Amino acid sequence: MRVQFSSKAFDYQTLRALAYAPFGGSEAGEVLTTVERVPDGDTEAWYEEWHRTAALVDGAAATALDSGRERTAGHALLRAHTYYRTAEFFLAADDERRPSTYDRSREAFRAGLDALGVASDRLSIPYEGTTIPGYLFVPDDREGPRPTVVCVGGFDSLAEELYFLCGVPEALARGYAVVLFEGPGQGAPLREQGLTARPDWEHVVGPVFDALEDEAAVDDDRLALVGVSFGGYYAPRAAAFDDRVAACVAFDHMHDLWRASAADAPRLATAMLYAPDAFVNGLARLGQRVSADSRWLMENSRWVFGVETAADLQRTLREYSLADDARRIDCPTLVLAGEDDHFVPVELADEFVDLVGESASRHVFRTEEGAGEHCQVGNLTLATDTIYDWLDETLVRPGSGTDEEGRRERAV
Structure with a gap:
């Protein structure tokens, strides 16, 4: 699915920004008028034009706040977050513009949630002598522990972006608590602490689960991991070594990074x-x-x-492979793939399902659905509905009468 550019990276990042419109993270007109001003492959123009759009939308939010129009401001701030994040994307790690652009992206997201009245608790999770950041979202119309979705980002995602990519508003509407966090190699831990990636992510997810044990809204027996993009390696890796994972979604699959x-x-x-x-x-x-x-x-x-x-x-x-450990995964596992994924072929999804065994099932999104791209950014609503429909069936409420084997064998 081509939007604007012959460069795969530029075009995919454009589609990625467009994808968040259903959950309030962008508007098609703002995205398309921005990329029309960017020459193909020009990373400097990419930064300048996306930052220009972000500042424009950010300014509109400030005007709305001054006039007491908080919901209007909140909508604009969430979109500005996406545009600042997108502006930062192609900058070099040591570019002096990167810290301020990242900071404003995060600030806009948090201010947008506040303006819209979306309640969230900011988490500071103990991790190997330091802390890693996260967010906890809880439906405001439910009491007692909820089944909880823990979203795991990938190679270049931010915790704030996962709000849109994982469809947090939809999860909340279905009664799930949701945790978003960043680990080594991601977001603030990478930018502010210099923590680089590691293959043994059970040692990252484990502390997150430990921190959730004291959260009254979280049902410890119904913890699901949703791993996005490279998180499609991280989440199954954690599921292979931590039996607290009740269900796992590889969104999309990435079980062998070298392959x-x-x-x-x-x-x-x-x-x-x-x-x-x-x-x-x-x-x-x-x-x-x-x-x-x-x-x-x-x-x-x-x-x-x-x-x-x-x-x-x-x-x-080559260190990031589940070839030898996939059989350790015994929780229900949903492996998602797209027909047009330019990062990882569908054949590797089949291989991963075979490696995991009977507890795994797969769902391949088709080109004709507009969902064939990596992480289904052409049809995010279809992807998130597929994920939460599966979780609705898999994280069965106690007393439902559905046995464990029935849950594991159910395919999408």
């Missing part, structure tokens, strides 16, 4: 594993000079994984 990265040219990728580091690094530098997509991917990978070279990166990617 996914090598899918377009598997023979070349395999050959690169045996090539001298100098050759691998030289080839990567050439790619970065001629392609904005390659340049962003390499620069962001260095930042997120804490590596210096392309050769280091290819060795690191």
Whole structure:
């Protein structure tokens, strides 16, 4: 699905911003008029024009607040959050504009929730001598512990973005409590503490679950993980090693990061594993000079994984595989995939389901549904309805009469 650009990275990020309109995170007209002003592959123009739109919408929010129109302001602030986040996206990790743009994105999101009266508790979760941030959302018309969805982001997502990507308003409407958080390699932990990614995410999710034990609104027996994009590795990895996970959704699947990265040219990728580091690094530098997509991917990978070279990166990617551990996952697991996913092919979803075994089922979104892209950003409503319909059936209320085996064998 092409929107505006021949660059896959630019076009996908445009579609990503458009996707959040159903949950108040963007408007199509604001997105499309912004990208019309951006030359294909021009990362500087990308920042300037998205920041321009963000500031315009942010200014409209300030005017509305001054006039006492809080809901109008709240709507604008949530959209401004998305536009600031999108503006920041292609900046280098050390670009001096990045901290202020990120800060304003986060501030706009929080102010937008406040203006709209969306209640949330900000979490500070103890983690290995420091803390990682999060949010807890609870339906305001329910009492007692709720089944709880813990959303896990990926390679470049922010906790605030997950509010839209995971359809938090829909989850709340269905009676779920929702937790959004950021771990090493993501959001504030990466930007403010320098915490880079790690493959053993059970040691990240575990402290989150520990912190939720004292939350009265959270049902400890009905904790579901929804892992978005690269979170489609993180969430199943945690489910493999933490039996507190009652259900797991890979949205989309990413069980073997090296295999996914090598899918377009598997023979070349395999050959690169045996090539001298100098050759691998030289080839990567050439790619970065001629392609904005390659340049962003390499620069962001260095930042997120804490590596210096392309050769280091290819060795690191091989650590992120569930090939040997998928069989440990025994909770109901839903594996989502898109026919047109340019990050990871559908065939790897089938492989992952086979590795997990009978507790796993898959759902492939089709091109004709407008949902074939990675994380279904062309039809996010369809994706989130699919997820929460499955969770409605899987996180069965006590006394419902549905047995464990019935839950595990139910396919979407």
